Amino acid sequence: MRIGVNVPNFGPGTNPDVLRSWAQTVEGLGYDLLMVSDHVAITSDVAKQYPAPFYEPFTTLAWLAGSTTRIGLGTTVLIVPYRHPLLVARMAANLNDLSGGRLVLGVGIGWARQEFEALGAVYERRGKVTDEYLAAIRAAWADEGDYRSGGVPIWVGGGSEAGLRRAVRYGEGWHPLRNTLPWLRENWSRLKEIAAEEGRPVPALTPRILLRITDAPPAERRAGEGTIEQVMADLEELRLLGAETVVLDPFHTDPDETLRPEAAWEMLAAVAARRA
Numbered sequence: 254m255r256i257g258v259n260v261p262n263f264g265p266g267t268n269p270d271v272l273r274s275w276a277q278t279v280e281g282l283g284y285d286l287l288m289v290s291d292h293v294a295i296t297s298d299v300a301k302q303y304p305a306p307f308y309e310p311f312t313t314l315a316w317l318a319g320s321t322t323r324i325g326l327g328t329t330v331l332i333v334p335y336r337h338p339l340l341v342a343r344m345a346a347n348l349n350d351l352s353g354g355r356l357v358l359g360v361g362i363g364w365a366r367q368e369f370e371a372l373g374a375v376y377e378r379r380g381k382v383t384d385e386y387l388a389a390i391r392a393a394w395a396d397e398g399d400y401r402s403g404g405v406p407i408w409v410g411g412g413s414e415a416g417l418r419r420a421v422r423y424g425e426g427w428h429p430l431r432n433t434l435p436w437l438r439e440n441w442s443r444l445k446e447i448a449a450e451e452g453r454p455v456p457a458l459t460p461r462i463l464l465r466i467t468d469a470p471p472a473e474r475r476a477g478e479g480t481i482e483q484v485m486a487d488l489e490e491l492r493l494l495g496a497e498t499v500v501l502d503p504f505h506t507d508p509d510e511t512l513r514p515e516a517a518w519e520m521l522a523a524v525a526a527r528r529a
Contacts, residue, residue, distance in 0.1 A: 256491040256528070257286025257500040258521060259329050259461060262308040264511030269316075272308065275358060276317045278518050279324065286325040288359065288461075288500055289313055291332050296367035304508050311344045318352040327357030329500060330410045330428065334363060334374045334382045338389035346394060346402040354403050359428050360387065361410035367412055372383040380415055387423040408459050412440055421448045426459035430493060431502060434476045441494060457497035461489070464501040466520045475499060485527050 260275045261267060262447065279287050295305045314326045319480040326348070331341070341358075349356035362379045363369065369376040394402040409424035410416065412432065417440065427444055429437065430473050439459055462477035470479050476487045486499040502522065503517035504510060508518070 254326075254488075254496055255285035255498040256488070256524075257288055257325065258284050258499060258506065259288050259343045259500055259502040261291070261372050261504050261511050261514075262289040262310065262313050263292070263303045263306065264470075264508040265304065266306065266509075266511035266514065267306060271511075272313065273320045276324070277516060279521065280321050282521055283528070284324065284521070286327055286357065286498060286500065287317065287321070287331065287415070288327040288357070291328055291335070292365070292368060293332075293335050294501075295367045296365060296371050298365045298367045301318070302506060302508075307393040314356070315351065316346050318355065324355070325357055326352055326355045327408075327410065328359045329430070330359040330361035330408075331460035332363040333386045334379045335344065335372055336368070338386035339393055341386070342393035342400060344401070346400040349403050349405045350401050351490070356403050357408060357426075357464075359408040359410060359426075360424075362416075367402045376476050380419075384419060384423070387419070391423065412436070414443075418445050418451070420444065420456050421451050421453050424456045424514050426457040428459050428461060428500075429462045431463050431475060433474075434461070434487060437476065437491070438494065439469070454469065458495050459498045459500070459502040460496065461502050463505075464503040464517075464520055464524070465505055466496050466523060481523055481527065484524060488524075490506060 262266045291310045292299050292307050294484050295307050310328045344360050362383045366376045396402050405427040408426035408428035409420035411430045411488045412429050463475050466479040466481050477484055503520055
């Protein structure tokens, strides 16, 4: 099972030097995948959780591709309705080609209503638009002579019934974000049922989970939260469940964490040492 890391590409402590240090640290610790998130207009609803500066994901990953040699690069997640599908198809295909086939395109429908309004996108149609755009991206990539996509894998986020069906119809991977293990087990079973109903292959299980190491076991917790023993047990349970890749997310919602990335690096080093 591969393990990736969600790297903060936003917040008061984020700058080119810090992003480069994140990439080199994650790659140096032996992780398999480096992923960043997506926002375009940092409206007030976005800024509460992900304040400026916010580094655009395609630009950031293209730059980090030159600062790394081996690690995969991805989005967790690109908000599909924010950009024309042919632009996404072109940027993703080019980034994959230029990085030597290292891209994973994680996608979602978005949640920030004010950001949708700022971009002139219709919030209420975001699910339908995402489906239409993913179909258009797939159609564009069929022209391999032009786009040279190299088979970029699409991971589809979302845990609603519509999100699960979207993952089955358009994704190589299902990429739910920061849930509990019972939730993951239940919805993984439902996704398999939907795949059977649709007559399609089951996408790979590729969740993003929290990484929060505590001294004592918490009373209630999500996957990846607790003592180092609990975190490693969660990773093993996900492996046994059939996860192909698990992405660790060491950001705990306080933007000031970006001023002190060393705390996240210590947690990632602790997991890496247990994997060795």
